[in-house]
Amino acid sequence: MSDLVETTRVEQFEPRTGRSLWSDAFHRLLRDKIAIACFVIICIYAGIAIAAPMMFPDWANEVDYDNLNARPSWSEPLGTDGFGRSILQKTLLGANVSMTVGLTANIIAIPLGMVLGAIAGYYGGWIDDIIVWLYSTLASIPGLVKLLAIKFAFIDKVLWKGSWYELDLDGLPGICIALGVISWIGTCRLVRAETMKLREMDYVLAARASGRGGLSILFRHIIPNLLHIGIINFSLGFVGAISAEVFLSFLNLGVQDRPSWGRMISDAKMQLVAGQWWEIGAATVAIFLIVLAWNIFGDRLRDALDPKLRNV
Amino acid sequence: MGAYLLRRLILSVFTILGVMVLTFVLFNLIAGDVSSNYVNPKLGDQAKQDWLEKRGLNKDVIFNKTAGAKFWTGEFYDTQFWRHMIDCVTFQGHSYRYPDKTLMSIIAEKAKYSLALTVPMMAIGWFAGLAISAFVAYFRGTIIDRAGVFITVLGMCVPFLAYMILGQWAMFQISPQHAWGLASPVNIYVPVAIGVIAGLGGSVRFYRTVFLDEMNRDYVRTARAKGVPLPGILFRHVLRNCMLPILTSVVMSIPFLIMGSLLLEQFFGVNGLGDLFLSSINDRDVPIITGLTFLTTVIYVIGLVITDILYAVFDPRIRLR
Numbered sequence: 001m002s003d004l005v006e007t008t009r010v011e012q013f014e015p016r017t018g019r020s021l022w023s024d025a026f027h028r029l030l031r032d033k034i035a036i037a038c039f040v041i042i043c044i045y046a047g048i049a050i051a052a053p054m055m056f057p058d059w060a061n062e063v064d065y066d067n068l069n070a071r072p073s074w075s076e077p078l079g080t081d082g083f084g085r086s087i088l089q090k091t092l093l094g095a096n097v098s099m100t101v102g103l104t105a106n107i108i109a110i111p112l113g114m115v116l117g118a119i120a121g122y123y124g125g126w127i128d129d130i131i132v133w134l135y136s137t138l139a140s141i142p143g144l145v146k147l148l149a150i151k152f153a154f155i156d157k158v159l160w161k162g163s164w165y166e167l168d169l170d171g172l173p174g175i176c177i178a179l180g181v182i183s184w185i186g187t188c189r190l191v192r193a194e195t196m197k198l199r200e201m202d203y204v205l206a207a208r209a210s211g212r213g214g215l216s217i218l219f220r221h222i223i224p225n226l227l228h229i230g231i232i233n234f235s236l237g238f239v240g241a242i243s244a245e246v247f248l249s250f251l252n253l254g255v256q257d258r259p260s261w262g263r264m265i266s267d268a269k270m271q272l273v274a275g276q277w278w279e280i281g282a283a284t285v286a287i288f289l290i291v292l293a294w295n296i297f298g299d300r301l302r303d304a305l306d307p308k309l310r311n312v
Numbered sequence: 313m314g315a316y317l318l319r320r321l322i323l324s325v326f327t328i329l330g331v332m333v334l335t336f337v338l339f340n341l342i343a344g345d346v347s348s349n350y351v352n353p354k355l356g357d358q359a360k361q362d363w364l365e366k367r368g369l370n371k372d373v374i375f376n377k378t379a380g381a382k383f384w385t386g387e388f389y390d391t392q393f394w395r396h397m398i399d400c401v402t403f404q405g406h407s408y409r410y411p412d413k414t415l416m417s418i419i420a421e422k423a424k425y426s427l428a429l430t431v432p433m434m435a436i437g438w439f440a441g442l443a444i445s446a447f448v449a450y451f452r453g454t455i456i457d458r459a460g461v462f463i464t465v466l467g468m469c470v471p472f473l474a475y476m477i478l479g480q481w482a483m484f485q486i487s488p489q490h491a492w493g494l495a496s497p498v499n500i501y502v503p504v505a506i507g508v509i510a511g512l513g514g515s516v517r518f519y520r521t522v523f524l525d526e527m528n529r530d531y532v533r534t535a536r537a538k539g540v541p542l543p544g545i546l547f548r549h550v551l552r553n554c555m556l557p558i559l560t561s562v563v564m565s566i567p568f569l570i571m572g573s574l575l576l577e578q579f580f581g582v583n584g585l586g587d588l589f590l591s592s593i594n595d596r597d598v599p600i601i602t603g604l605t606f607l608t609t610v611i612y613v614i615g616l617v618i619t620d621i622l623y624a625v626f627d628p629r630i631r632l633r
Contacts, residue, residue, distance in 0.1 A: 133323075133327070133330065137331055138334075140327050140331060141331060141605060142608050142609070144574055145589070145604070148574075148589070149335070149338055149601065149605050152338075152339070152601060153338040153339060154342070246473065247575070250575070251575075251593075269579075284470070284471060284474040287471045287474075288469050291469040291471070292465070292466070295465060296465070
């Protein structure tokens with residue numbers, strides 16, 4: 001009997017140190033070997049995206065008319081394209097466009113969705129009405145049609161031409177902006193619903209009672225508690241952005257001035273009939289691997305960060 | 313219910329008005345002047361002005377300066393903005409490429425090709441997706457389930473373009489005359505099959521989650537304990553309770569029923585609305601792009617209202633207030 005009392009007292013005096021949400025999620029992910037493998041793949045892609053343009057700066061001009069559409073060989077591991085340029089280098093360079101689009105589109109979309117969602121959910125009233133109207137209007141145009149419509153409006157548009165902050169809406173910045181502007185809606189909806197719940201919590205009431213202003217409560221107490229939604233949607237949105245870039249580039253509405261996987265598939269779509277599978281194959285495998293890695297990593301991340309969403 | 317429906321309809325009207333303004337801003341203000349695609353710039357300024365004049369594109373943008381604030385006169389509405397709003401609702405705008413046809417007649421002519429592609433594609437896709445996911449969900453936790461999930465995840469990650477190009481290539485090997493175009497009506501089944509297979513991964517994964525949420529309920533255990541056969545459990549009890557999320561995903565895809573599959577139509581030479589949309593973008597045919605965007609939006613918004621009503625019909629716990 002006395003033993004029992006002794007042990008409980010020891011446990012009381014040395015409580016297990018509780019983990020924060022972030023450290024708990026981090027430990028979960030560390031234990032998950034598949035998630036780590038996916039994360040490594042993503043890091044490799046990011047590394048390639050940064051390194052490839054430095055390693056092959058002159059790729060576009062390395063035309064070799066003696067080796068058009070050459071088969072994969074020891075000197076050209078993935079063969080050459082219709083201008084005799086290396087497909088391996090083209091594929092590696094394609095990572096740059098893909099990762100840039102994925103990152104930038106989400107950097108635009110996630111903060112936009114979180115801030116608008118939190119403001120709508122916290123203040124309610126006419127502010128809520130306007131934001132809800134805004135996103136339901138945007139959401140009522142079906143996805144691909146909306147993307148194409150925005151890209152259509154951006155054709156041949158260059159903002160602030162000639163200055164150092166020139167923005168070529170027909171090229172890469174245009175894709176990022178178009179994707180960013182349409183993909184904040186999901187985040188906004190979720191954050192708005194969650195904010196409406198958090199608004200009624202005691203700690204928010206306490207903050208309000210102690211005289212904090214609305215914006216200060218939003219940014220100190222509400223948004224930090226919803227950051228995990230932003231991170232989850234960031235990883236899920238990456239896949240959508242990569243696929244959308246491929247779709248646009250395939251339709252010649254994407255980047256024109258540098259290699260991208262969508263353009264590779266578009267260039268190679270007629271070559272397959274002639275038995276030249278290497279260009280389309282390289283682009284497909286490149287897309288497949290990164291989409292797979294983000295899909296699985298996004299799922300694992302969501303399971304780790306949001307126990308409520310953890311499904312069977 | 314009546315009050316809810318009324319409020320929902322009013323909100324939908326505001327949404328649709330918002331889309332009308334948005335398309336005007338995108339296509340008329342941001343996209344700007346497209347006349348150089350139709351009138352050779354070498355013909356001089358007069359030819360361009362004539363072209364603009366004929367299509368009402370040289371009117372005032374939003375406010376008619378001569379009419380001022382006299383909104384009760386017809387003159388006030390004689391601007392690009394109001395013309396756009398009216399053309400949106402009536403679908404009587406004229407395409408730049410085919411000046412003698414109205415939008416309505418073009419859509420009516422092409423919609424049947426899109427429907428021939430999308431209706432079988434979605435019907436087979438839903439059925440196959442539901443059947444496979446019910447099967448996989450029933451064997452949850454076993455090797456069948458894990459293999460099923462693994463294959464669907466892999467299938468989801470293959471880019472749609474690869475399915476499309478490989479499918480056409482495979483058909484080209486088997487019988488080249490069926491790989492492109494609609495010379496014989498059976499050709500449509502190639503893109504249909506590709507669309508079904510490409511969409512299967514995502515739908516199986518989605519429906520499996522929906523099914524699993526239901527499968528863990530007590531009533532399923534009771535039914536199994538008293539010996540209801542597998543199809544009875546799956547189709548009579550579980551499917552009926554899973555109706556809501558399934559219904560939502562079905563309604564969400566209705567706009568694409570009309571719009572057709574953008575990529576498949578273009579790639580397989582199906583002369584439908586998706587193909588029309590893409591070729592209009594290439595040719596800067598603004599009225600058609602506006603009309604198709606607006607049409608899909610309206611169908612989508614109507615679909616959302618119908619989903620809300622069906623929710624209340626299928627789930628007695630939901631009361632619309």
